[in-house]
Amino acid sequence: MSSLTVSDEQVRATPGKVIQPVWVRVMHWTNAVAMVLMILSGWQIYNASPLFGFSFPREYTLGGWLGGGLLWHFAAMWLLMVNGLAYLITGFATGRFAKKLLPITPAGVIHDVRAALTFKLSHDDLSVYNSVQRVLYAGIIVVGVLIVLSGLSMWKPVQLHWLVTLFGDYPTARYVHFFCMAAICAFLVIHVLLALLVPKSLRAMIIGR
């Protein structure tokens, strides 16, 4: 037997199991780029006709003017939608969503929120999500679906008028779109902060283990 042959035992003994499979990592970072482009160009569009008594600072908008912001928004939307759809399909088909995000129980959530707020929530095993993570990750997927649906209904309020009806009317879809953006930004802040506090989770999202 050649010394180059690797036995099954040796393969299994490879140190460190894969926490984030490659498809998750690729889609995660693609989504990160698409989301940032969508948010910054979205702020540009918002500024053309603000829903509330404030505008986003110009330095944090993309596109230079409304027309430029729209071009970016309607370009990055393809990246966001195609990647998001692929993620949803793969997540359900591989059983990863069911395995990682369920079950979510009220008792578990309360327990883990308490533990998190007193800094007692451990991250020993990155492959198992605690209840807070499950709620946040499942929740942000729902928000992601909502922001795309409300966005589509604003893009095509006549062709997809049934979708507009789902939100009530066109102006309501606009508010839904805005609040989903706000939710994603809030998630982003917490998500990045926690990734920096638990660097091995960031490493896992880059190299997989």
Added chain:
Amino acid sequence: MTKRSFLIPGVDKRLLIKDSIKTMPDVTRRRFIAGGASLGALTLLTGCDVVDSSSADALLAKISKFNDAVQSFIFNPDALAPTFPESAITKPFPFNAYYDLDDAPEVDGEAWKLEVRGLVDNKKSWTLPELYKLPQFTQITRHICVEGWSAIGSWTGTPLRDFLKLIGADTRAKYVWFQCADKDGYNSPLDMRTALHPQTQMTFKYANDILPRAYGFPMKIRVPTKLGFKNPKYVMSMEVTNDYKGGYWEDQGYNSFSGS
């Protein structure tokens, strides 16, 4: 198609970019650096020899063209824009243009004639009294602005498709191109399928009164399946054509199809 390389062999790409950035005016430089560094634009531009904003613009313009095709594909000529009861009308309906109301065109209704050009059998010009004799219909629909706001209004006029039939327009042509009296010249192309949509209207009245100056006297084209800027006001002429002749906003970067 082979891509032209702007790089000289032996020249360090990064140093070259660094040097050229130094020659930019300060504000441009800061925006260039901020744009490139923070927005992941570099990722999007992989494959480009020189990262500059014009290649990003070219890519965005290409995607916008692609979006035109997608929207044309999605467009259902039978899908009607939702209509509303009179009680839903937005009051006052906003005046909106790239100029103030004081600068809105003042068209002399008695001298005005709608010019008809291009691929039509009958190129006769139309006076207002002649146009007012055509069958008119009222529709209450939502006007959606490219800026995001919307308002519900009541417009009365003749379906454009009836008029196109009347003048013997070649409805296999690609566009109906409108020219307007707005300052600096406003024009906008409308794809033929949208021009033939049952709700696309030559509008002569707003809220049952002769179209006021603010809303486009003497004639507006109301297209409830398009964003507001594709609803030309103060229309002077229309041309049935196969050529894409551009438009006031379209040329500046708004998506040309901009369908709802």
